[in-house]
Amino acid sequence: MAGFNKVVSSYEEAMAGLTDNMTVISGGFGLCGIPENLISEIKRKGTKGLTLVSNNCGVDDFGLGVLLPDRQIKKIVASYVGENAEFERQMMSGELDVELTPQGTLAEKMRAGGAGIPAFYTATGVGTPVAIGKDERQFNGRDYILEEAITGDFAIVKAWKADKYGNLVFRRTARNFNPMAATAGKITVVEVEEIVEPGELNPDEIHTPGIYVNRLIQGTFEKRIEQRTTRPTNNK
Amino acid sequence: MAGFNKVVSSYEEAMAGLTDNMTVISGGFGLCGIPENLISEIKRKGTKGLTLVSNNCGVDDFGLGVLLPDRQIKKIVASYVGENAEFERQMMSGELDVELTPQGTLAEKMRAGGAGIPAFYTATGVGTPVAIGKDERQFNGRDYILEEAITGDFAIVKAWKADKYGNLVFRRTARNFNPMAATAGKITVVEVEEIVEPGELNPDEIHTPGIYVNRLIQGTFEKRIEQRTTRPTNNK
């Protein structure tokens, strides 16, 4: 009897069933709150032809960027891809298909995917290249475009704490896209810094209910910082 | 300099500006998590011709039901109105216009209203009276109807705790529709059990950011229970 225990014991088990040409939705913003070790496992497996849905695509040697050298990514849906030389090279050469999607639209598309909303209207992107090929319609005299939901075969998520039932708590801005990603995967895999017993988290403070989580693993994280900006200690 | 201090000192001030024929969105499910005193203030003011958006309409002598005897409500948008004799009478006699809306659609319409999404597609209600007059469209071979967002001139909300900046924390299932209502009012008024200083709430545990809140007041609450179901103490 497994009940609601979602804990798996290896990254191999965590990503079991991921095969070529699948769609993977990833949480994270820049390098903050990314599922580092789940990404490494995808690299190790060598899965190819992936469609990745993520706000960013990491940097050359960290985050989703590590999947670029072996050409594991066929297509990426992202809002900002500016910090990655290999990425730019593959995109310019046409080896990589990039679907630029406004950040808020991307977040809402993931949420819609998890929430059984097949499509929604938004003013974001009206009159821009993003609107090309999309239905346009007026509400209260303003133009909106129709954006469709995104779901993934897998969603990979980084949370701070979880109980064994997969109830998740995120920390600071490492939350970002992770809660929406968690809802939008057919199989949602979550790695966390700490796993506690069910009942230890206050039910009012759970950010993602365990119903969205299929597999859970505790990992250790590098948490690389992209731009280390500081002020002098004595400055108020 | 008021800054972000949203605290007002009287219910009169809290509901100032509410006038006849406005639309008011209310949080609460049944009698749980309802803005009791804000409702009383609307009764006291005697505002008429209101369109109310709320999952339920209270009972005869509590909750939104207290606005029925003086015919303050012209129309109600709700999912379930079954606990109220005067309500039923006014509905049957045609004095009250009732727009029955599925509970999930109602919650999503409020959220959409606050989130700048003018409309979304849902399978809820396809082929039912709810679909009448609404656009229908297929996505991936399934039928969906188009539902439009709801916004209110006022939103009235009950939270558990708030800091003076209007950051809100809800408690247990008294959360229900309150967070969505809070986003969808042109003027959002919140009453709470306790107001604390900014900085006392953990930023990771705030359910509704203060940006949605215009006025905040501390009240005392009856918290009437609709169905007091218990088990014997000795039963495990």
Place this chain on the structure above:
Amino acid sequence: MALSRDQIAQRVARELQDGFYVNLGIGIPTLVANFVPGGIEVMLQSENGLLGMGQFPTEAEIDADLINAGKQTVTMAIGASIFDSAESFAMIRGGHVDLTVLGAFEVDVNGNIASYMIPGKLIKGMGGAMDLVAGADNIIVTMTHASKHGDSKLLSNCSLPLTGKGCIKKVLTDLAFIEIKEGKFHLLERAPGVSVDEIVKLTEGELVVPTNVPEMQF
């Protein structure tokens, strides 16, 4: 003999699987929680914003801030989580709930369900029922097979306003367990001591009866 309310709940409970997230409607469906088979765990979703609904509170435990969708005071089970109504229906509409059990006035051979309104008589609203039937893939409807006057509730076409269209595949009545597919009812099981003939007589919509119709065991 026709199944009792408890027996209906008991039979439905056999459809539960370990690790299922389940939404139980008001009435008979609520009783299903009393018959969860040994050795499996299920978690109950209450659409007002609670996953992991526990039993009723003791007098001392009563909390006005903690109710279920039927507005009854409840407790939280270990590992419960609380969320708002939009999140709750995202969960439901998005198909994340494994099993939904709810009552109905009528179902028909096309999987249509009518459960929320009797024009001119009963207008209480659909609550979350329309979302539940539209969002769930796995639904069991529980109801009596026929009215007190002997009018079948399993019809060729629902006569009342629909709660959902083409979304019901399984119905458990006091007389039979029935599957709906390809525009027909299919008799899977019968209540102990209830004859196939009796079921046929009280089923207005087309009913496919296999050679062998096992009797439910309690």
Place this chain on the structure above:
Amino acid sequence: MALSRDQIAQRVARELQDGFYVNLGIGIPTLVANFVPGGIEVMLQSENGLLGMGQFPTEAEIDADLINAGKQTVTMAIGASIFDSAESFAMIRGGHVDLTVLGAFEVDVNGNIASYMIPGKLIKGMGGAMDLVAGADNIIVTMTHASKHGDSKLLSNCSLPLTGKGCIKKVLTDLAFIEIKEGKFHLLERAPGVSVDEIVKLTEGELVVPTNVPEMQF
């Protein structure tokens, strides 16, 4: 003389009002936070999920889990709140942010803005800029009035792919503060020592010049 980056930020900061929730884009807009006038409070929204962005951390305070939309380490101000990206853009798209300040490559007389892409040269993505310009009612664009080669960035028609259509009403360049309405630029203020002629010369789109154009004071 043309305004410095700090002066642009300083002039924008005068548009702040007490109690404003403000989203500041990367670059010059970020500097606006350094010039909040005395006696008023503003709260900074960072679209990656933080309302109440504080100053940069000390070395000891650095937290990899706490960054802004520019991916810089930051701190939280008193009364800050954290939320996910969907909530963050619900806030932005829903018009709850009082003022948005962001950079651009070009704007035109119809309030169009191009800021995210130079075909064949620069394709980094729009990030949250499209949502910000579509969602905000009150936007100030900051940019240089013309390119280094003297090509105007205030055009009859944007030449680059648009970030947003018809959504910009105010532009602060290094030379002038300009309002966009009724399909024209309107000169409101000029930088200290910059002549109206110079501004007219570097403004390709139709520019309405009132009799008196006050000089900004610093």
